[in-house]
Amino acid sequence: MDLESIPGVGEKTARALETLDDPERALQRGDVATVASAPGISQGRAARIVRGAIRRQHDDPGGFLATDRARDVYRELLALLKARTVTDYAAQRLETIYPSPSPSRIEDVQAFARRAIDRECDSAAVRTALEDVESLRTPGDVRVRERCLATTDAERYSSAREAIPELSVEIVEDAQGLAELARGYSTVIALDESFAGVTIDGDVQVRPDALENPADVVPERSLAFYARNRTRLQAAIEVHREAGLEPACDLDALEDGLSRLEADGTVAGDDELDRLTVAVDDLDAAASAAESVANDRLREAIQAQDVTIEGSDLLSLVERGAGVDSLLSRELADEYAAAVESAREHLIDALELDPGEAEIARRAFGDEPTFPVERDEDVISRLRKDLTATKERRAGRLKRELAADLADQREDARRLVRDALELDVELAIARFANEFECTMPTVREPSTTDDEPSVGFAIDGGRSPLLEEPLKEIDPVDYEVSGVALLSGVNSGGKTSTLDLVASVVVLTHMGLPVPAEDVEVRRFDDLHYHAKTQGTLDAGAFESTVREFADLAQGGEGSLVLVDELESITEPGASAKIIAGILEALSENGATGVFVSHLAGEIREMADYDVTVDGIEAVGLVDGELEVNRSPVKDHLARSTPELIVEKLAEEAAEEPVAANGGSPAESPVFYDRLLEKFN
Structure with missing residues (x-):
């Protein structure tokens, strides 16, 4: 694979990717964790690189989400999925799952999603263990x-x-x-x-x-990897145990190796190494304490000793230039020897020195009397050097042994963490599917005949995940469209939420993921054009741009799904009906699939030169001033408007009004309301 052919990968990034053992394999399987282990590549950048590689692999031209509203729907769905992850990795990994027109890409993700839905290990213990799992890092600062x-x-x-x-x-x-x-x-x-x-x-x-x-010369290289990632590896081990995953390596052996390793990369649990480490660290303090022990004992001996020196002896000592040392040697020889011995024993005992080390330590306090007693710094330096060398030799041997035990597990350890992180991705998808009562959709290839057009989409029992209401409070929607249809209905009857449901189902289907419905069949589309309701009439420039966009669809939109919410708001109502009728004619001739929400459905149908399908979200009536609506669009039915329902209600109420007390007409005559109702027919 030419790495630089991947969108977003230049020469520098390609060199970084080439440091991986098998970059092509990592990219093909969407392994964000491995790609992120390349030098200088963050997890977010790795997700973008993987996404580009996937598009290249499946010959995906991109651009499925053709409008701002279509992209918004995708981002909202992605946010719902990411909110159900535990690790940052899983959130980034989900960004590599995107809506694609490629059949092979959809099939790949569907296989992954089906495995995810079948997972039965989503527990609080698994989620807790996942909290400490992160992508492994290779330390680059070992010295x-x-x-x-x-x-x-x-x-x-x-x-x-x-x-x-x-x-x-x-x-x-x-x-x-x-x-x-x-x-x-x-x-x-x-x-x-x-x-x-x-x-x-x-x-x-x-x-x-x-x-x-x-690795034999510098085992710290391997051990630093495990020390830096110890918490992450231990968490991954716990995830595998709690979730019952098949591990890539012997969990007990890896856990034992990690338990023998300190956070700084040194070997733990060796008593002799601990002894040597303490001896080196405490040598100066122990030597000073030994001096104090000797001097305190000698001082007490001097204070307790009644020393008498005759004049001739004192004169003789002075003539020879003798000082306190000579006096100590002559009068306190035994006490001095005992004091020095106590210093030696204290130093040996405090540092727990072995016989060979103790022999050197004893020479730190000489037999020649002095006061105060002082250590021989040369001997202490020699002892420090010997202790340090012994410590480093033992540490080196232990490191080599531990590094050898862990050497063959490095790739397995990476896989262990990768599998734990991928489990989080799967569990997020499974949670989404469970919470929104999803099913796997059936994806149909576009019809190759000119006969009856194939189903664009057929949704049974769908509930839009974009609504803020709890799922149980959302009325399920059944809706099926072949070709291009108009969707009519009362205000606040659910037309826009129906479009959102259709868009969500189509986006999730082309992502390869489960959809929020009881049963779904979707044609594989090339792109999704979702035009949200505009606020107010567009100016001439914006109007022209909108019309041009539909002209492009009319030319080459046979594989497109077009969802439009109240396009009539772009200009005057009379002109809107004519324009929409013309757009519907062009899209129908081109074989596109579309749903246009409009309050001008009747006018548009009359102006179109073909039999336009008009579906309606029917309001059952008004109950206590609130609309009662059948949320599932009725096929081939022009729904009544809210004003019509209100006038109908007023007419019924007027007909039931009692006659006035003077025997005259009712308080309100139903004739006026009946006349208004006739205008709607």
């Missing part, structure tokens, strides 16, 4: 400072910096240079085979194959 690579070759130096950027790479001339590095780093890895057999103090490893096995 290891206590280890370095060394080489004598400039070319190998460049290769090493590129292959293992986490470590410093140093150029040395000979073994002496290697020895100098060993004094500054806990571990030095020599890349040149020429250093094999050279004996150098410190942890120096000769690894000519190091660049071929970077």
Whole structure:
């Protein structure tokens, strides 16, 4: 696949996508999580790239939503779907599901939606677990400072910096240079085979194959991935368990590996490593405390000791330049030795040093008497270096072991999270289908004969999801249209909500999703033109633009669904009826499907040069001043208007009025109302 052929993908983005293991596969399956893992690509950008790739894959020209109102309906439906997601990923992923005229694309999403509807794992526990699931991230800021690579070759130096950027790479001339590095780093890895057999103090490893096995040299790379994503992986594990999903890997093994890893990427749960870490961190404090222990004990001994020195002895000591140290050696030798021993034992016990470490620690306090007692900083420095080196060697070994345990699970871990995130997408669709009592629609291909036109759409028991009322309070609507029809009806009778229902059903059908109805059959359309009701009469320029748009439909709109709400408002009523009649004639001849809501249905039918279908949303009557309406349009029926119903009601009431007390006429004569009613016939 030529990545730059995808809409919205340029050279820079294509290079980023090429860093993925299999970008083509990720794009084809709509894997937003994997695409978003490419450097510099956000989740929202990934969704747009995937959408472009899907269009290219299905040869989808785009533009199904041909008008502002059609796009508004899609956005409102998408918002309803996204509101039922838990993760940000699922909300972004839903944006890759869009209305398309492509049969293969509709079939693909329908298969996905059917699986979603069949899910039976939507529980509070699953939703709670999903809250912590996010797309995995590859950390790019791993640096290891206590280890370095060394080489004598400039070319190998460049290769090493590129292959293992986490470590410093140093150029040395000979073994002496290697020895100098060993004094500054806990571990030095020599890349040149020429250093094999050279004996150098410190942890120096000769690894000519190091660049071929970077995970072994710098296990922090792999562990950082798991440490950075630990919470997300643990949440994905919980989702799989609660939802009963088939996992991509051994959940117990992955969970065990994660439990052995600290948030900073270090290995957890090793007592010896913990001991060494504490010893290094607390060395200075423990040494100072040991000094205090010795000095406090020696001070008490001095205060308790009655020291007597004869004049000849004092003179002899002074002549030799002796000071307090000599006096301590002569008079308090045993007490000093005990004080120093207490300092040594305190240091060893406080740091829990092993015998080898304790041997060095004991030399931190010498046998030569001094007051106050002070540690030997050179010995402390040596002890710190040895403890650090031992700690790093053990940490490195543990990291390598853990990285090896987790090495083969990285792709499975990605899939584990991806499956959990995709479950959220499916559950959102399932919730939408359940809450709006949806069904999967039947999609029909356009008729290829000139006989009776195929059904444009047939909706049984539909309820518009765009209405704000609770679903149970919405009257179900049955409506079927073949060709072009006029829809008449009383004000506030539900004509616009019927158009919204039709638009919603058609948009969801072409998205491949379930629709809010008991049963639906929809012709596969090329595009949807939904014109909302205009506010007031259009000026000449806007009127001209509207007429041009319908002229384009008349020329090439045989695969279009056209929904129009009260087009007569664009100009004077008399002219509107003529224009609408002409538009209907052109669309009918072209084989388009359409519904035009109009209060001028009668006038339009009279002006059209063919038998225009007029359907009506019939009002049963007025009850306590409120319309009582049959929301399902009646086929081939011109619905009565609200004024007609009001006049009819007045006529009935006038006929029932009692005769006036003087024997004259009723309070209101029904004759006037009857005359008005005749005008409606």
